[in-house]
Each structure stands twice: as C-alpha cells, then as structure tokens.
Amino acid sequence: MTFLVTGATGNVGRNVVELLLAAGVPVRATSRSPETAGLPAGVDVRAGDLDDPGSFGDALSGVERLFLFPHPAGVAGFLDLAKASGVRQVVLLSSAAVRESANPIGLMHLSVEEAVRGSGLGWTMLRPGAFASNTLQWAPAIRAGDEVAIPYAESTVSPVHEREIAAVAVQALLSGGHDGATYDVTGPESMTQRRQAELIAAATGRPVTVTDLVGEAARAQLERQYGAFGVPGLVDSVLATYTASVGTDAPLTDTVTRVTGRPPTPFAAWAAEHRTAFGAA
Ligand SMILES: NC(=O)c1ccc[n+]([C@@H]2O[C@H](COP(=O)([O-])OP(=O)(O)OC[C@H]3O[C@@H](n4cnc5c(N)ncnc54)[C@H](OP(=O)(O)O)[C@@H]3O)[C@@H](O)[C@H]2O)c1
Structure with a gap:
C-alpha cells in the first residue's frame, strides 16, 4: 500500500514524509515543482497541483491513504479523483482557526473540511494551533x-512542533481507530x-x-x-x-501524547x- 503526501514540501508535509519513510512504508509525494522539491531519497516524487486535479496524472494510482494539504480550489475534484483511484482514507491538515467564525482562514479550512467530510472517503481532521x-x-x-x-x-x-503534527498524522495514516476523529493539536x-x-x-x-x-x-x-x-x-x-x-x-490539548504515546x-x-x-x- 502506497501512502501519498500532498504539500510534501511544507513544514508539516516534509515531516510526514520523513516519518512515513522511517516507518518503512512506500511513500509518494507531490509538489507543483517536483524537480526542486528536495525530498529524501526513497520517496517517489511526482507533480501535483491541487488547483488542477488533472495534474496528478497517475500519482494516485495504488494509493490507499493520503495526507491532504488544505487547499480549497480544486479540492472537490481532487477528492473525486482520489476516490475513483481507490483511496480510502484522508488525513487533513486543518486548523484550530475553524472555531473563529469571523476568521477568513478558518472559513477556508472549514470549506476544505466540508469537502473531505462529503467525499465518501474515511477521514481524520487535524486542527493545530500556532x-x-x-x-x-x-x-x-x-x-x-x-x-x-x-x-x-x-x-x-x-x-x-510541526514534527508532532506530522506524528499525529502518520499515526492516523498507519493505524486504525482514527476514522472520523477530529484532533485539536497543541x-x-x-x-x-x-x-x-x-x-x-x-x-x-x-x-x-x-x-x-x-x-x-x-x-x-x-x-x-x-x-x-x-x-x-x-x-x-x-x-x-x-x-x-x-x-x-x-488552549492546551493532550492529543500528541494520546495519539503518539510521547x-x-x-x-x-x-x-x-x-x-x-x-x-x-
Ligand atoms: N502556521 C500556523 O500556525 C498554522 C496553524 C494551523 C494551520 N495552519 C495551516 O497549515 C497550512 C500550512 O502548512 P505548512 O506550514 O506545512 O505549509 P508551508 O510550509 O506553508 O508550505 C506550503 C505548502 O503548500 C503547498 N501548496 C501550495 N499551493 C499548492 C497547490 N496549488 N497545490 C498543491 N500544493 C500546494 C506547497 O507545495 P509546492 O510548493 O511544493 O507545490 C507547500 O508544500 C496552511 O493551510 C495554514 O493555514 C497553519
């Protein structure tokens, strides 16, 4: 089973890639600029722009679980494509800002969460604070x-620490029991x-x-x-x-300790x- 990491060049995504590699599973990663992504050896790096789901080509083939970077444009089309390709579970990087009704960043994240919830795929939401x-x-x-x-x-x-947001994501990707969970991460x-x-x-x-x-x-x-x-x-x-x-x-939560054991x-x-x-x- 291949794991796909979108937003793999980001603060969180790079750590997701590294932790998945350390777990010894096959890792595919996407970037709009795969040639300069600078990801570790052993990662299957492909092109993918969430503005244009078609740009993923066959990057979704063989993928069952994926880490989703929150990008509203194109997310519904991307999720349709993912489902049609056989993806079963999405772990979404969202934000604690979803709770602030007047925060435009929170509203953006909420719209991506809604797309994921409506996708028919299994999901886990991560809502980190700062x-x-x-x-x-x-x-x-x-x-x-x-x-x-x-x-x-x-x-x-x-x-x-971004590595710990990633550690929660990787735990959700690798082990069962996190479907339908929404985790505040601090x-x-x-x-x-x-x-x-x-x-x-x-x-x-x-x-x-x-x-x-x-x-x-x-x-x-x-x-x-x-x-x-x-x-x-x-x-x-x-x-x-x-x-x-x-x-x-x-606010403080015990999510990191509870989910990762550390x-x-x-x-x-x-x-x-x-x-x-x-x-x-
Ligand atoms: N900073 C905070 O305190 C905080 C707290 C909660 C939530 N968040 C949320 O976390 C996210 C930022 O995460 P991060 O810090 O890990 O990322 P980041 O370091 O800001 O990197 C941005 C990532 O977005 C990817 N990206 C941008 N446009 C894209 C597109 N059209 N298609 C595919 N990928 C695209 C980039 O990939 P390429 O350039 O390689 O294509 C890159 O990997 C934001 O949504 C933010 O609201 C942040």
Missing part, C-alpha cells in the same frame, strides 16, 4: 540586529509571544530585544505581513485573536533545534 515555526518570521530581524517588533507581544499561543505549554522570543534568545545565546506593537502600529505591521495575501478581513481577525488572548492562557516538545527545545536560523553559530 506552529512553532511561525517564529521563523522573526529570524531575519533577530539575525540582523537582535531586535524584533511583535504585534501584541503579550498575546498567548501554545506553539506546537504544544505542551501556553506562553506569550514575548516569552517565545526570550526562549529563542536563550537558545542562540544572544540577547533579543522585543518591541511590543499595539493598536495602529500592530495593524500596520500585520498589513505588511498579510496584506499581500489579499484576503479581506484577515488582518482584523488576526488582531482580534491576538487582543482576545492577552492575559489568558492559550509528550509534545517544549518550545525551548524547538528553538534549540532551530537556533542557527536565528543566527546562532
């Missing part, structure tokens, strides 16, 4: 001058974004100065960050999420693993 790797957006500033400006630095997250601790920057400083051995952006300054920074996506309401919903979380604990990695360990990206020698 990825630990979101802090890599600070890396250029920290490398350049040990200073970083963070919109609502006192807002809280429970950052999850890291082990709630912390402020400021604390994340402090832990990055500790991991790199260099000081990091945080500028806390609030109000219009936060909005301007988020416009720069997300404006290019052209998604109406996105900046407003990110601001609403940040401001609502200040002074509260971010506790999730603390953010400090993620930061140590990625310290060179932030300028550590």
Whole structure:
C-alpha cells in the first residue's frame, strides 16, 4: 500500500514524509515543482497541483491513504479523483482557526473540511494551533540586529512542533481507530509571544530585544505581513485573536501524547533545534 503526501514540501508535509519513510512504508509525494522539491531519497516524487486535479496524472494510482494539504480550489475534484483511484482514507491538515467564525482562514479550512467530510472517503481532521515555526518570521530581524517588533507581544499561543503534527498524522495514516476523529493539536505549554522570543534568545545565546506593537502600529505591521495575501478581513481577525488572548492562557490539548504515546516538545527545545536560523553559530 502506497501512502501519498500532498504539500510534501511544507513544514508539516516534509515531516510526514520523513516519518512515513522511517516507518518503512512506500511513500509518494507531490509538489507543483517536483524537480526542486528536495525530498529524501526513497520517496517517489511526482507533480501535483491541487488547483488542477488533472495534474496528478497517475500519482494516485495504488494509493490507499493520503495526507491532504488544505487547499480549497480544486479540492472537490481532487477528492473525486482520489476516490475513483481507490483511496480510502484522508488525513487533513486543518486548523484550530475553524472555531473563529469571523476568521477568513478558518472559513477556508472549514470549506476544505466540508469537502473531505462529503467525499465518501474515511477521514481524520487535524486542527493545530500556532506552529512553532511561525517564529521563523522573526529570524531575519533577530539575525540582523537582535531586535524584533511583535504585534501584541503579550498575546498567548501554545506553539506546537510541526514534527508532532506530522506524528499525529502518520499515526492516523498507519493505524486504525482514527476514522472520523477530529484532533485539536497543541504544544505542551501556553506562553506569550514575548516569552517565545526570550526562549529563542536563550537558545542562540544572544540577547533579543522585543518591541511590543499595539493598536495602529500592530495593524500596520500585520498589513505588511498579510496584506499581500489579499484576503479581506484577515488582518482584523488576526488582531482580534491576538487582543482576545492577552492575559489568558492559550488552549492546551493532550492529543500528541494520546495519539503518539510521547509528550509534545517544549518550545525551548524547538528553538534549540532551530537556533542557527536565528543566527546562532
Ligand atoms: N502556521 C500556523 O500556525 C498554522 C496553524 C494551523 C494551520 N495552519 C495551516 O497549515 C497550512 C500550512 O502548512 P505548512 O506550514 O506545512 O505549509 P508551508 O510550509 O506553508 O508550505 C506550503 C505548502 O503548500 C503547498 N501548496 C501550495 N499551493 C499548492 C497547490 N496549488 N497545490 C498543491 N500544493 C500546494 C506547497 O507545495 P509546492 O510548493 O511544493 O507545490 C507547500 O508544500 C496552511 O493551510 C495554514 O493555514 C497553519
């Protein structure tokens, strides 16, 4: 039985590929640019663009279970094709944002979840909160001058290591008992974004100065960050999420421990693993 990983070049998808390979099962992976995907030897890398399900060619042949990257355009056609090719189970990368009714990213994820639920295939939904790797957006500033400006630095997250989202996905792909399950996936601790920057400083051995952006300054920074996506309401919903979380604990779940049998990695360990990206020698 071949396992297909879509979005295989992404933060989560690469880890899904590696964990499936480590489990010793046949792995096929798709990318819009298979020639530059940089995936490990032993992976059968094919072309596939979820905007155009026909681009998958015979990449679905022999596949029974697949990891689905959340891409709304073309998803219904892709799922029809998958079902016709003999796929039986989909593990979807979704998002905790589905619970925020005014969040356009959440609505996008909800539409993909609905397509998967209506596909007639077996499914498992993964709804992670903030990825630990979101802090890599600070890396250029920290490398350049040990200073970083963070919109609502006192807002809280429970950052999850992308490898552990992948580990939950792989467990669902490899073993039975996860059909129809929806998993909220978080890291082990709630912390402020400021604390994340402090832990990055500790991991790199260099000081990091945080500028806390609030109000219009936060909005301007988020416009720069997300404006290019052209998604109406996105900046407003990110601001609403940040401001609502200040002074509260971010949600925590035991999904990683329950599904994989191992506790999730603390953010400090993620930061140590990625310290060179932030300028550590
Ligand atoms: N960051 C967070 O805190 C967070 C939290 C919850 C959920 N999420 C969701 O997780 C997703 C991001 O996951 P990630 O970080 O693993 O990905 P990523 O590192 O942002 O990489 C993007 C992936 O999307 C693939 N892709 C883009 N357009 C595609 C298309 N038309 N057809 C097929 N593949 C396409 C790319 O593949 P190629 O370029 O190789 O084709 C690449 O593998 C987003 O949907 C986000 O909303 C993120």
